[in-house]
Amino acid sequence: LQSKLPDVGTTIFAVMSKMALDHHAINLSQGFPDFPISDKLIQLVNKYMEAGKNQYAPMPGVPELRSAISKVIEDKYGYLPNPETEITVTAGATEAIYATLAALVNEGDEVILFDPAYDCYDPSIRLNGGIPIHLTLKQPDFSIDWNKVEESITHRTRVIMVNTPHNPSGAVLNHEDLKTLEELAIKHDLIVISDEVYEHIIFGHSHESALKYEGLSKRCVAIYSFGKTFHATGWKSGYIIAPDYLTKEIRKVHQFLVFSVNTPVQYALAEFLNDRENYIHISDMYEQKRNVFQEALKDSRFEVIPCHGTYFQLLSYKGISDLDDMSMAEKLTKGHKVASIPISVFYQNKQDDKLLRFCFAKNEDTLLKAADILCKI
Ligand code: PMP
Ligand code: GLN
Secondary structure (H helix, E strand, O other), rough: OOOOOOOOOHHHHHHHHHHHHHOOOOOOOOOOOHHHOOOOHHHHHHHHHHHHOOOOOOOOOOOHHHHHHHHHHHHHHHOOOOOOOOOEOHHHHHHHHHHHHHHHOOOOOOOEEEEEEOOHHHHHHHOOOOOEEEEEOOOOOEEHHHHHHHHHOOEEEEEEEOOOOOOOOOOOOOHHHHHHHHHHHHHHEEEEEOOOOOOOOOOEEEEEEOHHHHHOOOEEEEEEHHHHOOOOHHHOOEEEEEOOOHHHHHHHHHHHHOOOOHHHHHHHHHHHOOOOOHOOHHHHHHHHHHHHHHHHOOOOOOEEEOOOOOOOEEEEEOOOOOOOHHHHHHHHHHOOEEEEEEEEHHHHOOEEEEEEEEEEOOOHHHHHHHHHHOOOO
């Protein structure tokens, strides 16, 4: 068999979670909460399962959920997507990203993305005949060099992918970034894929959704994840907002990837979203966790990198060890029993800045225990 992805192994999230499990380490690697989801939400899923909502949902998602999503998006970003033609409920953001790239990228199209990049982007582009053009985010703040972006645009560039708040760095794009992105996308007739799965996890900034910008809203695919928002990563539930001419193409792929997604969960989410109280305090909750983790690490030898959003904290071990980041992550997991994610895996050229990513979507107890270990290193 000729592999379509000869250079790709098992995703780092599976590798590190397994290593954590095998070595009984505190798992701050793969990003998922260790606390329960809302009781109300569980009861709602039960309610709809008991009410018989257990068969295939409509292909684009149940109308009640699409309608609830449109209200939330209008409320947050001042843009009202049409639930009939511009919203598609997906099996998490991962399926959304894949379906979007499969629908919109043609053989030989160039797709600009920024390293460190979330690990499914590059293979999903290549599997669909696209050519990933990796640009590196500027250090130390992981910002975008827009001059470099413009220089990299060719007649074959079709898509530019952004992610704000950014996994793994915790950086966020600001108003100027979005204005520049809008200008470039219009000037060069590009489609923007905006991965906004951490829209509700942002500290001291307001989330700059692409949907807030009229020029972008007409040419962008914005991607969201209920798994991230409601601490239910195992539900694999998310959605896409895109103008009708893009949604039409994306749904052609979505219908043959999964057809539709979990029905009772969709009804439950629809009812849950109708109460703003259920999602407006998420940033505060995570900011508190970030602060607890950072405070507990202040006397450690790790350098704490600023985190403006997401539930990931980067720590630099430059002052501690010369090991490459994969070896350091392995040593911490097996020897010290704290698992993290090495950042070099998110770079095409495997750039090693001696940075590890720790997930702080955890109970305070877990965070304090992990920090206590890290302080002794
Ligand atoms: N994009 C980013 C930036 C992520 O961190 C993740 C992980 N949640 C995803 C996409 C995939 O999300 P989901 O679990 O909903 O598939
Ligand atoms: N998004 C999660 C992270 O960054 C992992 C999701 C996955 O395991 N595929 O850790």
